[in-house]
Amino acid sequence: MNNNPKLDFIDIDGVLFSEEEEDIAFNQKVCKDNNVFLLNLMASPGSGKTTLILKLLEKLKNKYRIGIIEADPEEKVDALKILNQGIDSVQLRTGNGCHLEAGMVRCALEKMNLALYDLVIIENIGNLVCPAEFTLGDDLQMMLLSVPEGDDKALKYPLMFSVVDALVVTKIDVLPYFDFNMQKLKENARRLNPELNIFALSSKTDEGVDDFILYLEKKIKEKQENK
Ligand code: MG
Numbered sequence: 001m002n003n004n005p006k007l008d009f010i011d012i013d014g015v016l017f018s019e020e021e022e023d024i025a026f027n028q029k030v031c032k033d034n035n036v037f038l039l040n041l042m043a044s045p046g047s048g049k050t051t052l053i054l055k056l057l058e059k060l061k062n063k064y065r066i067g068i069i070e071a072d073p074e075e076k077v078d079a080l081k082i083l084n085q086g087i088d089s090v091q092l093r094t095g096n097g098c099h100l101e102a103g104m105v106r107c108a109l110e111k112m113n114l115a116l117y118d119l120v121i122i123e124n125i126g127n128l129v130c131p132a133e134f135t136l137g138d139d140l141q142m143m144l145l146s147v148p149e150g151d152d153k154a155l156k157y158p159l160m161f162s163v164v165d166a167l168v169v170t171k172i173d174v175l176p177y178f179d180f181n182m183q184k185l186k187e188n189a190r191r192l193n194p195e196l197n198i199f200a201l202s203s204k205t206d207e208g209v210d211d212f213i214l215y216l217e218k219k220i221k222e223k224q225e226n227k
């Protein structure tokens with residue numbers, strides 16, 4: 001537990017990042033050297049990214065040293081929620097930028113003392129389109145899809161479903177109120193990505209959260225052992 005958590009704010013609006021390959025390599029190297037697992041969390045705005053992160057913090061903060069990279073066009077609302085949990089974060093203000101690039105993540109990683117963390121979670125900008133096109137140098141790519149968004153999103157946003165390692169369906173506590181066909185979603189998603197790991201959970205009721213955590217911890221352990 002961190003008694004003196006910090007929130008760093010970096011404004012990257014309008015900054016040009018042109019050394020993509022170098023930045024990807026940098027991110028991979030500093031994370032490997034410091035034994036940090038870097039998780040890239042992508043989803044639409046309002047899908048429950050921050051809420052899931054807060055849930056993961058609640059369950060994992062006594063077991064792993066965790067740092068968070070927040071990215072939003074404006075403000076530091078999410079980073080303040082993280083700070084409230086006693087966790088360090090870097091808030092990237094992206095302005096007109098609608099996705100993260102490796103160079104932006106590099107700015108955040110350079111600001112952090114990575115020796116202090118085992119797990120760094122990137123909350124990407126809320127967007128199901130272009131974040132899928134950019135390699136950040138992370139260890140795991142996951143997307144969230146909340147029940148209210150609908151089960152047809154794999155058909156409409158195929159690239160995102162194709163590139164991620166894991167799909168987490170969130171807000172399953174509201175399933176009774178929506179015509180959300182889980183089976184149909186899974187079939188469409190697996191057609192695009194046969195290896196996809198699919199989880200369904202509610203950060204609110206806790207249902208399904210532990211299954212996802214088992215998967216995440218397995219991935220963290222695999223990286224630590226391959227060092
Ligand atoms: Mg958020």
Ligand code: ZN
Binds near residue numbers: 099130
């Ligand atoms: Zn974009």
